[in-house]
Amino acid sequence: MRPLLVYATAESIDLDLEVADFLAAAIEMIHAYSLIHDDLPAMDDDDLRRGQATNHIAFDEATAILAGDALQSLAFETLSDAPLPADITVQLVRLLAQASGLMGMAGGQSLDLLAEDKTSNLSELQTIHAGKTGAILKVCVSLTVASQPALKSKESQTFIQFAEHFGIAFQIIDDILDVTQDTQTLGKPAHSDTKNNKSTYPGLLGVEGARQKANEHITAAFDALDSLPYDCQQLQSLTTQMLQRKY
Helix, strand or coil, X not given: XXXXXXXXXXXXXXXXXXXXXXXXXXXXXXXXHHHHHHCCCCCCCCCEECCEECHHHHCCHHHXXXXXXXXXXXXXXXXXXXXXXXXXXXHHHHHHHHHHXXXXXXXXXXXXXXXXXXXXXXXXXXXXXXXXXXXXXXXXXXHXXXXXXXXXXXXXXXXXXXXXXXXXXXXXXXXXXXXXXXXXXXXXXXXXXXXXXXXXXXXXXXXXXXXXXXXXXXXXXXXXXXXXXXXXXHHHHHHHHHXXXXX
């Protein structure tokens, strides 16, 4: 999903797809490292990911930790090799570091763990998932638009607003799927959130309430794209595909 967001955004603003290759690879490395660490016994303690044994099950915990660490470092090395002016590259490295660090994914994951066995309100839940899941989805778009300096600031912000709504909807649908689908369909353990007593949108709003909230953010995402003077067909198609994940 994350590389697809990069390429769909790149196509809409006519960014060289060779540049997009570096952005997409770097972001997916960060995502893959986060999944390896997320599955560890100290985190969510899952033994299945994408229909296969998780890294620490297939190998061991030390290998899983080191594999994640290596992927994180390789992501920034890859991003620094993008064929872009140095000042833009520095900006991209900063954006990816912010999205994956304390104020983004890692911080959101920490808040998610702290919220186990507690009841979070909607504002707290949104803060958790804006970091844990939304930050990396958002940076797919923010990195891409930052790589196209000809883009107007207002247009860049609209693309990023789209990504924010897309990210929230993506997480809500993930939460819904966790309680409505089976392990075979998901490719990872079903009801994992319930097992770990996590704060989720269905847990707070009920399944139908969560579906309504997801639809609100999807509508806002489409509205943002509709307001842009670009061909956003690929981004619209990607958003539609997200809707079709049997939620």
